[in-house]
Amino acid sequence: MHTTAQAAMPGVPQPGTRIAGLGAYRPQAVISNEDAAAQAGVSPDWIAQRVGVQERRHATGSETVVSMATAAGKEALADAGCDPDDVDVVVLATCSMPSPMPNGAAQVAAALGCHATAGFDVNAACSGFSHALAVADALVRAGTARQVLVVASERMSDWVAPEDRNTGPIFADGAAAALVRPCPLPQIFPVxxxxxxxxxxxxxxxxxxxxxxxxxxxxxxxxxxxxxxxxxxxxxxxxxxxxxxxxxxxxxxxxxxxxxxxxxxxxxxxxxxxxxxxxxxxxxxxxxxxxxxxxxxxxxxxxxxxxxxxxxxxxxxxxxxxxxx
The missing domain is CATH 3.40.47.10 (Thiolase/Chalcone synthase)
Known part of the structure; x- marks a missing residue:
């Protein structure tokens, strides 16, 4: 068991929580409206006027849901000054894992160097991060965990057809993370x-x-x-x-x-x-x-x-x- 979890006195409610660190990962490949429009059979102006997108990023090669989540999580931990072994739970918000098993969160925890850390995925699609943040807030306030890493990572380009004008020019890839920990007064409010x-x-x-x-x-x-x-x-x-x-x-x-x-x-x-x-x-x-x-x-x-x-x-x-x- 983590020393941080012991310090949190599991089962004893915490007074409040806060986001202590943020991290992000944006894939290297930038897809212009010209390229996306050519694949979808529309004009670049059509995309800009309909959805406001001018460019988007697509993951390539080894940029997976897990690897992007790991990169974002690493930055969030550094931003919060948190050692990987002090993370009690990793929650991964995603709807684009290539298969339902194994889950992504446990793989992210391992890649970050977290040991004996709980890890589970949350699939609420585009509201997944807000759902996962609410779960992290509840876990910490309940005393079940002291530090929870919330990561949202998506490789949507695997799940949309480039020629489909309703989805192809719109959806893209990337990851971001937040480290949640206790604080004297609430800084994350009820969902x-x-x-x-x-x-x-x-x-x-x-x-x-x-x-x-x-x-x-x-x-x-x-x-x-x-x-x-x-x-x-x-x-x-x-x-x-x-x-x-x-x-x-x-x-x-x-x-x-x-x-x-x-x-x-x-x-x-x-x-x-x-x-x-x-x-x-x-x-x-x-x-x-x-x-x-x-x-x-x-x-x-x-x-x-x-x-x-x-x-x-x-x-x-x-x-x-x-x-x-």
């Missing part, structure tokens, strides 16, 4: 989450072709008509008004959805993450990648209240306010 499984067929993998199929217009209508109240619920559970938010980091589905949701938040000087422009839709990895990008360019400062909001296949959604690390 507002749910699902609408009656519409699960709107985004799914065809079992025959093993390719994603998405009813884009119906997903757009669901997102823009049903999810607004989730933002208010997440803020209510954090005990603050949406006007107090400093940044909004939604799932990077497309710019039109991001802009629609952001317009519903009446906050002065609100920074809205738009990482989709240069990263595409990286599914579970999109929220932490966008958060990492905001911090890298100093668009947010330590302690800023930030709303994270994932939504997508399932249909699933999850949102929580966090204080910027």
């Amino acid at each position: 507002a989450w749910g699902s609408d499984g009656a519409q699960a067929d709107l985004i799914a993998i065809d079992p025959g072709t093993r390719q994603m199929e998405m009813a884009g217009r119906k997903v757009f209508r669901w997102t823009t008509s049903a999810l607004g109240p989730v933002i208010q619920s997440a803020c209510d559970q954090a005990g603050l008004d949406p006007a107090q938010l400093k940044a909004f980091v939604p799932h990077q589905a497309n710019l039109r959805i991001i802009d629609f949701l952001a317009r519903g938040i009446e906050a002065d000087d609100l920074t809205v993450a738009e990482d989709v422009v240069h990263s595409g839709n990286t599914c579970a990895a999109s929220v932490p990648l966008a958060l990492h990008e905001l911090r890298q360019r100093d668009a947010i400062t330590t302690g800023d209240p930030v709303l994270l909001f994932g939504f997508g296949a399932g249909l699933t959604y999850a949102a929580q306010v966090v204080l910027s690390p």
